[in-house]
Amino acid sequence: TMEIPSPVAGKLARFKVSVGDKVSEGDVIAVLTGVTQQDGAVDDAPLDRRSAPQDAEASGRQGSSPPTAPEGKAAPVPEASPNASVDVHAGPAVRKLARELGADLARVSATGPKSRILKEDLEKYIKSQVTLAQSGGHGGGSSLVPELKLPDFSLFGEIEVRKLEKIQRITAENMTTSWLSVPHVTQFDEADITEMESFRKQKKSLSEQKGVKLTPLPFLLKACAYALEALPQFNVSLDMANGSIVQKKYIHIGVAVDTPAGLVVPVLRDVNQKSIWQLAAECMDLAAKAKNRKLKPAEMQGGCFTISSLGSIGGTAFTPIVNTPEVAILGVSKAQYKPVYDGEQFVPRLMLPLSLSYDHRAVNGADAARFTSVLTQTLGDLRELLL
Numbered sequence: 001t002m003e004i005p006s007p008v009a010g011k012l013a014r015f016k017v018s019v020g021d022k023v024s025e026g027d028v029i030a031v032l033t034g035v036t037q038q039d040g041a042v043d044d045a046p047l048d049r050r051s052a053p054q055d056a057e058a059s060g061r062q063g064s065s066p067p068t069a070p071e072g073k074a075a076p077v078p079e080a081s082p083n084a085s086v087d088v089h090a091g092p093a094v095r096k097l098a099r100e101l102g103a104d105l106a107r108v109s110a111t112g113p114k115s116r117i118l119k120e121d122l123e124k125y126i127k128s129q130v131t132l133a134q135s136g137g138h139g140g141g142s143s144l145v146p147e148l149k150l151p152d153f154s155l156f157g158e159i160e161v162r163k164l165e166k167i168q169r170i171t172a173e174n175m176t177t178s179w180l181s182v183p184h185v186t187q188f189d190e191a192d193i194t195e196m197e198s199f200r201k202q203k204k205s206l207s208e209q210k211g212v213k214l215t216p217l218p219f220l221l222k223a224c225a226y227a228l229e230a231l232p233q234f235n236v237s238l239d240m241a242n243g244s245i246v247q248k249k250y251i252h253i254g255v256a257v258d259t260p261a262g263l264v265v266p267v268l269r270d271v272n273q274k275s276i277w278q279l280a281a282e283c284m285d286l287a288a289k290a291k292n293r294k295l296k297p298a299e300m301q302g303g304c305f306t307i308s309s310l311g312s313i314g315g316t317a318f319t320p321i322v323n324t325p326e327v328a329i330l331g332v333s334k335a336q337y338k339p340v341y342d343g344e345q346f347v348p349r350l351m352l353p354l355s356l357s358y359d360h361r362a363v364n365g366a367d368a369a370r371f372t373s374v375l376t377q378t379l380g381d382l383r384e385l386l387l
């Protein structure tokens with residue numbers, strides 16, 4: 001689980017710990033031979049990579065003091081590299097991200113246990129640097145994003161501190177990444193689903209016979225697949241590192257499912273090729289698996305677009321956060337009867353609020369308005385799906 005960088009170049013002669021072992025500060029974890037000194041000389045005496053008392057490398061902290069050197073030799077000095085940052089304590093994912101972004105971890109303030117740099121710390125640092133750069137570098141060299149310091153809540157009343165579930169932690173990280181890296185815009189629209197709902201209700205007894213719950217969700221999935229086919233610029237991912245756009249030729253759609261352990265997004269594959277009944281059955285199956293923590297990782301991967309439906313709960317609109325590396329997400333709120341003017345009079349129509357958030361780097365506003373128009377037309381008249 002942890003990357004333990006070697007402070008010197010050499011040959012890893014043997015490990016002194018095995019998979020599953022518990023290690024503490026000061027434990028010898030490996031032996032190096034053929035250690036290259038700064039002057040290029042090779043020292044063949046074995047070198048124990050022992051973590052010094054203040055160097056908790058074996059328990060995750062990455063080399064903060066030189067390793068114990070063979071007797072009579074000066075401890076080798078680690079090779080300098082912008083991101084080797086020997087004095088920082090960070091996991092491999094954070095180091096990898098720092099390397100990709102060219103960020104010096106030594107400048108990042110750590111908020112994790114034992115001064116460990118968390119992904120959020122790195123993101124906060126990057127955001128502050130971007131803000132600083134955009135403001136012309138004014139700010140006296142300090143970050144413009146203030147550190148979030150929590151008060152001692154127990155001073156104000158009784159509290160209980162609970163550990164975040166793993167899903168909640170991952171969701172928090174993904175949300176932060178998306179929020180910081182994606183320029184979001186949300187397009188709102190309303191679909192008249194009066195006819196769709198009467199059709200759905202007509203199928204109630206058939207759905208009971210089939211043992212499938214037919215909610216508006218499979219219709220929304222079908223309509224979104226249709227819109228993604230009509231506007232393929234929504235079925236992409238941006239690869240900024242390589243200056244390219246990845247166009248997907250398949251249509252897999254994720255559905256946000258609220259579970260006691262947190263938010264999960266199972267993915268329905270090839271939605272454009274499936275019937276409403278198939279989609280309804282899959283939604284039931286995946287939502288049940290999600291709630292029972294039975295989803296396999298593969299069932300949560302490969303999504304091109306996400307639907308977040310809060311319609312059964314309530315609300316008139318919301319601004320969902322794009323599920324990166326996808327470029328758009330549809331938020332669905334509660335359908336309600338509203339008076340709609342038909343040119344002669346106001347008539348009661350069942351209106352479904354839609355909130356399409358999108359990555360404005362990949363999609364322009366006109367296309368977003370086209371996308372919700374395709375959705376409202378399709379949901380307003382399901383015969384559109386036959387065309």
Ligand code: CAO
Binds near residue numbers: 255256310352
């Ligand atoms: N407007 C009005 N009623 C709606 C509706 C809408 N937009 N969407 C669903 N309903 C109705 C359904 O028709 C059903 O009523 P009937 O039994 O009378 O048909 C009822 O609400 C309950 O539906 P459901 O929640 O059981 O099923 P679903 O297919 O709508 O949703 C699922 C399934 C898995 C998406 C849902 O259980 C869920 O987890 N929703 C929360 C998702 C979430 O948290 N998103 C937030 C992400 S961002 O933080």
